[in-house]
Amino acid sequence: MRLIDLSSPVDASLFEPDPVKHEILTPADGARHMSAEVRKHLGLAFTPASLPDGEFLSLDTLTLTTHTGTHVDAPSHYGSKATYGPPRHIDQMPLEWFFGDAVVLDLTTTHSAVVGVGGIEQALADIDYTLEAHDIVLLHTGAQRWAGTKRYFTDFVGIDGAAVEFLLDRGVRVIGTDAFSLDAPFGKIIERYQQSADQSVLWPAHFVGREREYCQIERLTNLDALPRPYGFRLACFPVKVAGAGAGWARAVAILDD
Secondary structure: OOOEOOOOOOOOOOOOOOOEEEEEOOOOHHHHHHHHHHHHHHHHOOOOHHHHHHHHOEEEEEEEOOOOOOEEEEEEHHEEEEEEEOOOHHHOOOHHHHHEEEEEEEEOOOOEEEEHHHHHHHHHHOOOOOOOOOOOEEEOOOHHHHHOHHHHHOOOOOOHHHHHHHHOOOOOEEEOOOOOOOOOOHHHHHHHHHHHHHHHHHHHHHHHOOOOEEEEOOEEOOHHOOOOEEEEEEOOOEEEOOOEEEEEEEEEEOOOO
8 A cells, every 4th residue: 555645834934825823832932831831830849850851742833724724625615505405514524534535637748727517527538437426536736836936826727517517416525636726716717707797607616515515625736746647545634623614634645556
């Protein structure tokens, strides 16, 4: 068995539209903090010198959104109402959705900000693959080359609502991408709306989730490290954040070599 990490990191040193704040209590800091707490609450004398190397335990405190790094969007992220009933939060989604056969579709040669059904069909034909129910579809757009920069959030390829419907019609329940969003870049969407005043151009891939229940994995990476486009499984279990519209995930490809 071989494992390939497809997850992008949570890294406070990289650019994020919503910056990550990472506060670190070092083991030495932990020793000083613990000795102060012992004196305060127990009234006992205890110094860091009593501990091996004068260190206790480290502690990391992070302030970030659930959409930082590789994460899974839950149906409740797409809106507060859905035609199929109350949209479920990330902690309510079945684990079975996030482990199974996966296929990578190569969209790296596209010159458009949005790929439709035709582009998805062509990518499937290029690898001679027929989708099966419950396949996890991963879109390789090449966006990872801009990871950590402002460009990652403005220059990428998304898919339209019809393409999402096409995948869901074939039993797909989870769609992943190496881009910041499954939709086109925000600027492109707003430009199209200003030109057309057509609400249907506003985040169509996401808003399909108000009509049909599905999940997205956004901000994957390392898809080009996979030795084949299918014939592997994916584990992408989201963190169980109660009542949240998304949860961070460690996405890992599992290959039986």
